[in-house]
Amino acid sequence: MPHPFPVNTLRLYVIPIYSTLLKPSNEIWRATYLSSRQTGLRIVATKGLPDWRAGQKRKARAILYGTSNPLRQVLSVSQLTAQVRVLIEDVFTDVYVVGEISNTKVYPSGHWYFSLKDKEATLPCVCFKTSNQAIKFRLEDGLMIVARGKLTVYPPRGAYQMVVNAVEPVGIGDWQLAFEQLKKQLESEGLLANARKRSLPLVPRRIGVVTSTAGAAIKDILSALKRRNKNVSIVIAPARVQGDGSAQEIAQALADLQTDPAIEVIIIARGGGSIEDLWSFNTETVARAVANCRVPIISGVGHETDVTICDLVADMRAPTPTAAAELVAKGRSEIAEKCDYFQGKLVTLMEGKLRSCRQSLLSLNPLSFLIAHEGRLKRHRLELKHQQERMIVMIARCLAEHRHRWRANAEKLASLGPLSVLRRGFSILRNRQGEVVCSVDQIEPGDELEALMEHGKLVLVVKAKSAEWQYPKERLNE
Incomplete structure (x- = not known):
């Protein structure tokens, strides 16, 4: 593959900087070089020259021994850039x-x-x-x-x-910087807030443990649980607690334990070590797995002076794995002490409440209390009497109005009724069927009619009928 530099073969004295004396027999070699600018030379092949560029990092000066005229060449942008890149x-x-x-x-x-x-x-x-x-x-x-x-x-x-x-x-170290960056991120999301911390069950019946089965932490936990409460059952989810892939194993172990609905609390534990050994518990993978767990988690990672991200996200931090086991497996004496404490606290609260109620009763004067209620009763009686009088007046007024209206309607009905018409000399004719006769077309000569009058009735026989009639003249002159 042709090189972009113009090639000239010259004889060079290559003198390492560390040399104080020129020794042509030992320090001078033949070399093939590529000239790019007057400011430097690049040695591409040597005979007997040590590999100072690869291992020893020795600098060298190249002194021109012989010269030749370089070929004049016009470079493209790509060729010039390639030369600069090589240099x-x-x-x-x-x-x-x-x-x-x-x-x-x-x-x-x-x-x-x-x-x-x-x-x-x-x-x-x-x-x-x-x-x-x-x-x-x-x-x-x-x-x-x-x-x-x-x-x-x-x-x-x-x-x-x-x-x-x-x-x-x-x-600052890169480990500490990574720790601070993740801590700041989780704080901004509220995952380190005390408000989201859950309380531990008083007497859990089943406990989950995430740790390595080959470490001392599991032995300390089992020993503490056996010593303090033999009735608690333990479910162990083994996981590597350091090394590549250990963070994913811890998160998976937490997920596996959550499939057991009987587990009430989970312990994440590991013995002490350097920050590199504990780094799995400072990863975002473990932190989010702990934050999303459905049951409370106790973090017992390292010693008391070791603080991890897992400790900050967990619901409770224990200084050691043994202390974590002691937090969840309380003995009978501790439970009895706790009950006595709550009983004493309840008695104290009840006595204080009773004293407060007694003082409230003593501060009340029975006589003034009764007088105050008597005044209220008197006001209510007066108000009731006033309302009663108003109701009687309103009822009387309403009855008078209805009586007057009824009389007017009765008189109007009487004036328009048939009896008033009969009283003026009119009568009502009915045929044998009881139908009222209103026209001469309804009767024929010889029909028998009934005439209803004010004080009785007449039975009439029709001798003749006519469609015309005249009101008597003498009645018209009256």
């Missing part, structure tokens, strides 16, 4: 850079992109997924770190950047 990658293969993080971005691919800056410069950086999986903490803007990696050039933008493979925070 930068060859010189800055393993560098440490301290700076402040800014413009942090985490892409769905898992790669981290950020910049390191100080007062005068900014360095773009990338940390690929294969490298950042070993970093315990999250990168945040404003965090001061020391990054280790190599420099390279990104040809599409023509900009140099640092490929980071390791990161260390400045002034």
Whole structure:
């Protein structure tokens, strides 16, 4: 594959910096080099030259021994960028850079992109997924770190950047920083609030335990439970408590124990160790599994001085695994003491309530109490009498109005009734069937009619009928 640099074969004196004397027989070798700029030479092949670039990290100076005129060549942008990239990658293969993080971005691919800056410069950086999986903490803007990696050039933008493979925070360890970051996140979600802590059952009948069956923690727990309460049953969900994958095993063990509806409380336990040994209990996986558990959880991880995220999320923290077992397996004497305590507290409260009621009764004057009620009764009697008088007046008024209305209607009915008409000389004619005769068309000569008058009736026989009649003239003159 042709190299983008113009190639010239020269004889060089390659002199390591650590040498104080020039020894041509030992320190001078032939070499083939590529010239890029007047500021540097790159040795690509040597004869007898130690591999100072790979292991010993020795610097060398190349002194021109012979010269030749280089071929004149016009470079494209890609060729020039490739030359710069080769130079930068060859010189800055393993560098440490301290700076402040800014413009942090985490892409769905898992790669981290950020910049390191100080007062005068900014360095773009990338940390690929294969490298950042070993970093315990999250990168945040404003965090001061020391990054280790190599420099390279990104040809599409023509900009140099640092490929980071390791990161260390400045002034605080990466383990402690990861702990503080997760603690802050869980606090913002309310998972560390005391309000969500649940109380432990007084006398649980079945207890779940999540720990390693090969450690001393399980032995301490079983010994404490046997010593204090033999009637409690134990369900053990074994899980690794350190190492890769242990956090997932602890979370799965918690999930398995929750399938047993008889379990009333769960103990998560592990013996003491370094922060690295206890790190499984500082992971977000375990913290969320503890927070989402349906039963109360006691965390007995490490010694009294060891504080983990699991301790902060759990409903109760015990300084040791033995103390965790003692919290849930109370002996008979402790239960009796607890009952005596509650009994004494109840008696004290009842006596205080009775004293308060007695004082309230003594503060009341029976005579004034009766007088106050007598006045109220007197006011109510007066009010009742007044309402009674008003009701009588309203009833009398209503009856008078109805009587008057009834009389008027009776007189009107009498004036319009048939008796008043008969009284004026009229009569009512009915045939044999009892039907009222209103027209001459309803009768024929010879029919027998009944005439109803004011004080009796007449039986009439029709001799003749006529459709015309005249009112008597003498009646008209009256």
